[in-house]
Amino acid sequence: MRLLALLLPVVLLAGCGAPEPADAPASIRLLVFGAPEELEAFRTLVSAYGKAAPGAEVQLIEASDREDLITRLSTSIAGGSPPDLFLMNYRFYGQFAAKNAIESLDGRLAKSTVVKSEDFYPQAMGAFRWRDQQLCLPQNASSLAVYYNRTLFKKFGVAEPKPGWTWNDLITTATAMTRNASGAIVRGTEAEGGSARVAVYGLGVEPVMIRVAPFVWSNGGQIVDNDRKPTRFTFDSPAAREALRNFVELRLAYGVVPTDEEVEAEDDASRFANGRLAMLLESRRVTTTFRTIKDFEWDVAPLPTYGQRVGILHSDAYCITRGSKAKDAAWRFLEFAVGPEGQRIIAGTGRTVPSNIEVAKSSAFLDPAQPPRNAQVFLDAIATVKPVPTISTWPEIEDVTGGILENALYRGDKLDDVIRQLDEQTRPLFARGETP
Incomplete structure (x- = not known):
């Protein structure tokens, strides 16, 4: 398939964490898009995960833009070979939620010792609730x-x-x-x-x-x-x-x-x-x-x-596809990515306004040595942001x-x-x- 042909080389990961069950694949595929500097930020995150997850394997699929990401995701879901995870803005995930193509995260979130619902800005979490289910977990809570x-x-x-x-x-x-x-x-x-x-x-x-x-x-x-x-x-x-x-x-x-x-x-x-x-x-x-x-x-x-x-x-989130064959492995990466460590790493690249409240208020985001000097502007805006309709x-x-x-x-x-x-x-x- 065209999707698989465009996969980046596999990034081998090593570190600590619970092993994948023997009968379940340890490899996951993550679909993202962005400018070259944004994509480098995601590579940094994947590399850091590699130091925390022994034996895991992540393939980063890099779409050129939002339209390319949606096309690839739609085609791969229709073809029965979707990525395990994808990162998408709340304005666009509804078309996949309506087709029941996204895995609900409520059960896993309730059992997690890494992330809790209350860790995140409610404005970002709420944007990814579909018919009383939390379908995706936000990585950022940005604004204009x-x-x-x-x-x-x-x-x-x-x-x-x-x-x-x-x-x-x-x-x-x-x-x-x-x-x-x-x-x-x-x-x-x-x-x-x-x-x-x-x-x-x-x-x-x-x-x-x-x-x-x-x-x-x-x-x-x-x-x-x-x-x-x-x-x-x-x-x-x-x-x-x-x-x-x-x-x-x-x-x-x-x-x-x-x-x-x-x-x-x-x-x-x-x-x-x-x-x-x-x-x-x-x-x-x-x-x-x-x-x-x-x-x-x-x-x-x-x-x-x-x-x-x-x-x-302006918020995007990690979503697990219903058709994923490695949901446990996908969840472990998702936990890391939106957990405190992952959010500090990606915030340090400049890419996000962390959706994790504690990280957003820390020097990982409000680093005076890195522009913008007035990053507090983004945090001050969160209380008054509105989403467009889902x-x-x-x-x-x-x-x-x-x-x-x-x-x-x-x-x-x-x-x-x-x-x-x-x-x-x-x-x-x-x-x-x-x-x-």
Whole structure:
């Protein structure tokens, strides 16, 4: 099968721990995806496990992106040869939960001497409960934050983002940080060419639902009619409409984000790492990549608000497939990965905001010697984060809405048309979806 052909070489593990029963395979396969630096973090975790588990064997399957991971997992489950474990964001696991393809962990969790439910942030644990069963255990409890280039802010004499700042403050700051090659501020649509060509943009943000949602919530609106059993988007409400309008005006009205052609040539994370983007809205996952930056100093700030502090949950978890033939071995690795030792290791790579409360509050995460210096921002946000709805068709919904929002941001589609398209094109997907 294509899945098996793409397996990485086996990583042999040695250390201490209970031996696998003689009649059960000791080898497990773990499916993950991420940027090169993220994948290296998972290799570090697997290597550390190798020093704690004698005779065990882990094969790390590295997908290139989220779409590749879902395709591989779907194909392997349908073919009867799934990986034993996979790591997936809560927004996408519902399609597999609805097909009964994920093993419930309640029984094993109740008996575990390594991990307990109360060890974890409830916001992350709750995102992986399906019909009163804990299907997966979260490795992180991240949220959306504002990464910013401190060196550029100092160079241009602009005040750095700070707690309590508002959406209007974001626009003002992004405008002040959008500069041409000579360092002059470029305003609005002046950035189309000539001497006004932008050398540094003030802000980078993807035109996707998970970037819009927290601002709708902060403005007192909702993105769907019912969080538990959604049937439609609700961007026709005044609060949601205002937040959406302000978001899609970032490009054509303010000119503070790159054009679609520029993003295609250089994505926002690369533009930030190359010193050509002052601020970037992203989750914790880019930290592993940004820690390779040598040319400037960077940090993180909380999301701006419309008055209410509301963030969006970014959490992924380890899940055991129902079709696994090595569930005991998979559970032992899972225990290690989300237990205190594993969480300290992966937090040290920069990849996660630990879902384990004790580890999150320790120096393993809040290490002042490692950027971001203000990592506490992620912990402060946990109390107010919200998940998007858990529904089996959410991946399809995100794909459809991504195209609509992209056209709105870069092409300037009329807001009424955008809201109508968001509603009409997703209602059938909501209707077809299954919920916990």
